Amino acid sequence: MYVTEPITEILGSPELFINMGSTINLTCIVQYAPEPPPNIVWSQNSEVINFDSPRGGISLVTEKGFITTSRLLIQKAGQGDSGLYTCTPSNANSASVRVHILNGEYFILQ
Template sequence: MANQYLLSDEYIVQFSRGLSRGPYFDTSATKNVTSLVGKTGHLNCRIKNLGNKTVSWIRHRDLHLLTVSESTYTSDQRFTSIYNKQTGDWSLQIKFPQLRDSGIYECQVSTTPPVGYTMIFSVVEPITSIPGGPEIYIDLGSTVNLTCVIKHLPDPPTSVHWTHNNQEINYDSPRGGVSVITEKGDITTSYLLIQRARIADSGKYSCLPSNANPMSVNVHILKGDHPAAVQKSSNLISDFLNMLFLPIFLIYLVL
């Protein structure tokens, strides 16, 4: 029984120390938050022993006071403070974030002096890419396989169009052998396949997602050597001739 009372006394002492400590931050949560352009972001600040102190959010870029408690102190109504009683989280909600919203934000408690916890908010925009570009060389008669990758989208695109020399590709044309496969998700990938490549298939190909920037590549259908290979061969011949005639030229100068 004595040990039981001893443990109870120890618990009371620890509890009292916790109360005397004052407000402090739970630092186990990540300090780095990434959001997509246009998709609501949340910065979560968890505070222990807050008591009757107030919580504010400050943007470091211009030291602008955004919120105090659950009131917004900026004309930009995209910023809102949300309190979760169950977790003790004070969240700064940022609606429709833009690239300019990226930066350091501080969750601050009104102690004397104030204590704060900084977080880094990064806003990323959609990226469209076609690996292998901007110049792609294909042998005559082989298959053209163009891959369009779209990242950092708030939602998958409703459609992904392909054009050839600024004209939308007709997959049912008499030419035949042209198809597209699109896989939508956090990363959307669209594959354009052109079988039995012809010289007429050369030109500019563009991938146009419905909610992201377009991307283009130039496709060259070749009959024979790759231009880069021809250039390399030419350089090798030039180097050989220089090595051959340089000693003769030096001997001529000495004489």
């Protein structure tokens, strides 16, 4: 009998460069979990993302199944949207990606 560890990954490279004003599209995939995660929490710089924040334009689509997909969309990206994004399923390890917002051809490191 094989026991597989759940795997959590955010698609793409560990560093994302997004043009200011564009949409940030982060896709987190959880596979090999014994059951779909009851809950997936997204955070930015260790702060849980509040979908009711005054910023608006933030949405989440989660499809549960043998492979669970959680898609975080952030419209009209601005400097405040840069940072480390983490996807944390309730029954698997977390995964992170660093997002940099490009201002014209230059990007601002934070």
